[in-house]
Amino acid sequence: MEKWEDILSRVADGARLSSEDALTLWHDAPLWRLAEVAVEKKRSISDDKVFYNKNFHIEPTNVCLFNCKFCSYRRPRGSAEAWDYSIEEMEAKVRSFVGKGATEMHIVGGVHPDHTIEFYYELIRRVKAILPEAAVKAYTAIELSYMIRKAGLSVRDGLQMLIDAGMEAIPGGGAEIFDEEIRKQICPDKGSTQEWFEVHRTAHELGLKTNATMLYGHIESVEHRIDHLMRLRELQDVTGGFNAFIPLKYRNYGNPMSEIGEVPIVDDLRTLAMSRLILDNVPHIKAYWVMYGKQTTEMALSFGADDVDGTIEDSTKIYSMAGADDQRPTMRVEEMHAMVERAGFRAVERDTHYNEIG
Ligand code: V47
Numbered sequence: 001m002e003k004w005e006d007i008l009s010r011v012a013d014g015a016r017l018s019s020e021d022a023l024t025l026w027h028d029a030p031l032w033r034l035a036e037v038a039v040e041k042k043r044s045i046s047d048d049k050v051f052y053n054k055n056f057h058i059e060p061t062n063v064c065l066f067n068c069k070f071c072s073y074r075r076p077r078g079s080a081e082a083w084d085y086s087i088e089e090m091e092a093k094v095r096s097f098v099g100k101g102a103t104e105m106h107i108v109g110g111v112h113p114d115h116t117i118e119f120y121y122e123l124i125r126r127v128k129a130i131l132p133e134a135a136v137k138a139y140t141a142i143e144l145s146y147m148i149r150k151a152g153l154s155v156r157d158g159l160q161m162l163i164d165a166g167m168e169a170i171p172g173g174g175a176e177i178f179d180e181e182i183r184k185q186i187c188p189d190k191g192s193t194q195e196w197f198e199v200h201r202t203a204h205e206l207g208l209k210t211n212a213t214m215l216y217g218h219i220e221s222v223e224h225r226i227d228h229l230m231r232l233r234e235l236q237d238v239t240g241g242f243n244a245f246i247p248l249k250y251r252n253y254g255n256p257m258s259e260i261g262e263v264p265i266v267d268d269l270r271t272l273a274m275s276r277l278i279l280d281n282v283p284h285i286k287a288y289w290v291m292y293g294k295q296t297t298e299m300a301l302s303f304g305a306d307d308v309d310g311t312i313e314d315s316t317k318i319y320s321m322a323g324a325d326d327q328r329p330t331m332r333v334e335e336m337h338a339m340v341e342r343a344g345f346r347a348v349e350r351d352t353h354y355n356e357i358g
Pocket of ligand 1: 070071072140170171172173174175176211212213214215246248249250251252253255288309318322
């Protein structure tokens with residue numbers, strides 16, 4: 001078997017990792033060497049830049065048809081902690097952001113059994129009318145697949161309808177872990193891996209850029225993580241439609257899998273570096289600061305990440321309810337710049353499509 005040193009020097013010279021190579025590196029290579037090569041790769045794409053945007057989330061509801069065991073967010077309909085905002089309520093929220101420079105509205109929530117594609121169409125249309133300068137990055141592939149199937153449309157026609165309303169990109173959520181056996185254990189009734197890929201493939205064919213995530217640090221093995229990354233690399237070879245990959249660390253507070261605990265930070269850093277090395281065709285690797293916390297995010301920049309997500313403005317509850325450090329997540333622009341500069345890089349504001357701003 002080839003040694004990690006040889007594999008890493010081949011990768012540094014531009015070779016592609018096989019699953020077997022990736023497994024050897026994951027288990028044997030020292031973290032500092034993975035970091036070194038991952039940062040070299042990052043620099044060859046984005047030089048000394050680390051991207052962020054001015055964004056906020058809209059989370060229409062936490063009522064959800066599915067019962068994912070890692071979810072701390074879902075509440076049954078009628079529970080005192082459930083919410084299900086009307087379009088008017090969401091419009092009011094968007095109005096509070098007028099004049100504040102946001103360039104992206106990230107809309108994602110539970111799969112509410114009653115909402116139709118018309119509701120989601122109308123939501124996009126109306127928030128876009130209030131803040132036309134902000135791109136709508138909306139709905140996970142799981143939400144999309146459900147609303148489109150329920151409407152009796154093909155994935156292509158359903159996506160086209162939402163594009164016509166103003167949807168410009170699709171976030172990476174709902175990917176969880178693609179291995180069907182693990183998926184069955186952590187989210188047995190959720191939309192399948194195949195559905196997730198069908199939505200993203202079709203979106204790419206329609207010219208939309210999308211993101212991809214991976215939920216790691218629960219019951220999956222390193223082999224499952226590698227398999228997940230390889231499946232993404234394979235689609236990216238065909239479509240080129242992924243903008244960013246976001247590894248999501250399982251946070252264990254307040255959900256049915258809590259007893260599993262959380263993986264150590266060194267595992268987060270290794271996962272980031274390996275993601276950068278395996279996904280040689282995905283331009284951006286995002287260290288989502290809301291999920292890691294600000295300190296780990298700063299470290300993550302030395303392991304191949306070139307994006308930290310956005311200012312957020314205390315608008316998402318998915319991670320605060322799962323035990324993240326920031327219970328009201330907000331990052332000011334000055335704070336973002338200071339964090340990135342401390343890590344030795346240059347903070348650059350971007351829009352949803354990675355055009356640089358300012
Ligand atoms: O799919 C839910 C994850 C995702 C937990 O595309 C959890 O730019 C950890 O996809 N511990 C939704 N993770 C969030 C998401 C996302 C976030 C930021 C940026 C982008 C982007 C996408 O959150 C879900 C699931 O994988 N999740 N619960 C938990 N307890």
